[in-house]
Amino acid sequence: MQKVKEGEAAITVRNGVFFNPQMGKLRDISVSFLKAAGSGGSLLDCTAATGIRAIRYALEAGYKDVTILDMNRQAYANAKENAKRNRIRAEVLNTSLQEFANTTGGRFDVIDLDPFGSPAPEVYDMMKVLKDNALLMVTATDTAVLCGAHSAACVKTYNAKPLHGELCHETGMRILIGFILKNAMQFNYGIEPLVSIADMHYMRAFIRVKHGAEEAARAAEELGFGAFCTRCKNFVLAKGIAPALGGVCGNCGSRMELFGPLWLGRLNNKKVLSEMLGDAQSTDARQLIKALRWELDTPLFYSVPKITKSLGIGSVSPALVIERLEAEGFAASYTHFGRDGIKTDATLKDVIRAVRGPRKKGAI
Ligand SMILES: C[S@@+](CC[C@H](N)C(=O)[O-])C[C@H]1O[C@@H](n2cnc3c(N)ncnc32)[C@H](O)[C@@H]1O
Ligand SMILES: [Zn+2]
Structure with missing residues (x-):
């Protein structure tokens, strides 16, 4: 006792x-x-x-x-x-x-x-x-x-x-x-x-x-379903009980994993x-x-370390990515669901741009 x-x-x-x-x-x-x-x-x-x-x-x-x-x-x-x-x-x-x-x-x-x-x-x-x-x-x-x-x-x-x-x-x-x-x-x-x-x-x-x-x-x-690309970290969400969710990633062409x-x-x-x-x-x-x-109300998030890994580049601080997204007029926040994850209303392409940062002078 x-x-x-x-x-x-x-x-x-x-x-x-x-x-x-x-x-x-x-x-x-x-x-x-x-x-x-x-x-x-x-x-x-x-x-x-x-x-x-x-x-x-x-x-x-x-x-x-x-x-x-x-x-x-x-x-x-x-x-x-x-x-x-x-x-x-x-x-x-x-x-x-x-x-x-x-x-x-x-x-x-x-x-x-x-x-x-x-x-x-x-x-x-x-x-x-x-x-x-x-x-x-x-x-x-x-x-x-x-x-x-x-x-x-x-x-x-x-x-x-x-x-x-x-x-x-x-x-x-x-x-x-x-x-x-x-x-x-x-x-x-x-x-x-x-x-x-x-x-x-x-x-x-x-x-x-x-x-x-x-x-x-x-x-x-x-209620709805989602599809996730384990290769490039893209995700798509669709509400409804029988939504038309393609199994192919619109960003990299890989097969996506369905959930829901x-x-x-x-x-x-x-x-x-x-x-x-x-x-x-x-x-x-x-x-x-x-x-x-x-936390933003947008469903799901992007993991900054997973994205830098999939791009094959060095680590970037999530705070910096949030700052860059906000400077472009997007909403962005941390999430308690994942360390170094970012919730945002930006697309994966926008997030990748923010992760890469401004192009260096002279680069193509
Ligand atoms: C995880 S403990 C609860 C802990 C408690 N809420 C606390 O904060 O300390 C689960 C308890 O629920 C009881 N329990 C589990 N399923 C139950 C059910 N279907 N109906 C009534 N009691 C149940 C178990 O006997 C156990 O004592
Ligand atoms: Zn992909």
């Missing part, structure tokens, strides 16, 4: 119950998210372990109507004693989300889903206990699957073809969001991603759902991120929120 203080919560962690102190940063971010985007109401922590999340949301974001689930007997007992210790009035149940969703009459304004590995087996049932405008916070730690280390595993789990390589964290995040949307649509919900994070060993999607056939149809328009379906809409809401930044206390959380706030 171990005692832990985190945020305003003081908990004990029983032997055999999951607790990862490194995820404190993400829990800080989740508290700030609820303070920025939530408006109170009922909250469900489906995968509680020690109960730390639900307890922090109650103490720090003011949630008073709290339900806590864990299908593991020891975790359930641990969450129950921690709720009591922190004077949280909560219903704590020893059940699975699947069983709960099929028997409860309750519906929730906020749902936190943080299972081991993939959240895919839980996402469908989660949709049964939503209210309109609910906030979902979904963690995936099966990043190897979403990042395409084993393509067949991603096809099986998320019904999507992943993309391995430098874009894998962003494409994985978008595959996860696309998968959540496909489940939401079956219950007549559309989605709006508000914050999307790929960090350390996890991905976490913060999403608002919106009820109605029109909302679902509008969100569905943001995935979410091609916005990943972040800058207003929510600004409010979160105003609230977040820890340096780590603030750093990540700031990085997200600076």
Whole structure:
């Protein structure tokens, strides 16, 4: 047994119950998210372990109507004693989300889903206990699957073809969001991603759902496919469920790798991120929120080291490439999805020109 203080919560962690102190940063971010985007109401922590999340949301974001689930007997007992210790009035149940969703009459304004590995087996049932405008916070730690280390595993789990390589964290995040949307649509919900994070060993999607056939149809328009050229780093994206995506690179003529379906809409809401930044206390959380706030909304990015390598030239600082693109009137930013990656509204040809820099006098 171990005692832990985190945020305003003081908990004990029983032997055999999951607790990862490194995820404190993400829990800080989740508290700030609820303070920025939530408006109170009922909250469900489906995968509680020690109960730390639900307890922090109650103490720090003011949630008073709290339900806590864990299908593991020891975790359930641990969450129950921690709720009591922190004077949280909560219903704590020893059940699975699947069983709960099929028997409860309750519906929730906020749902936190943080299972081991993939959240895919839980996402469908989660949709049964939503209210309109609910906030979902979904963690995936099966990043190897979403990042395409084993393509067949991603096809099986998320019904999507992943993309391995430098874009894998962003494409994985978008595959996860696309998968959540496909489940939401079956219950007549559309989605709006508000914050999307790929960090350390996890991905976490913060999403608002919106009820109605029109909302679902509008969100569905943001699903699409992509093609990537591993040779010259060109990519093409196309929205729609059966888009005409050629398999040949328009830049170098190589065969491109196809991936998707995935979410091609916005990943972040800058207003929510600004409010979160105003609230977040820890340096780590603030750093990540700031990085997200600076990122352009354009899907995918160019890795400067991969481009210099494919051109066979020496390394160039990404800051310099951003400066040159901006001087030409393009928008450009770093991205938390990839070190030395640049998001921009410029084409690959423009980026290559910016990477090469101004021609030297006398050169042809
Ligand atoms: C990764 S831990 C949760 C960690 C916790 N959210 C935290 O921040 O410390 C996953 C927990 O969810 C429980 N769990 C996994 N799948 C579940 C399901 N379908 N329904 C209910 N509990 C589940 C496991 O027993 C485990 O205790
Ligand atoms: Zn190419």
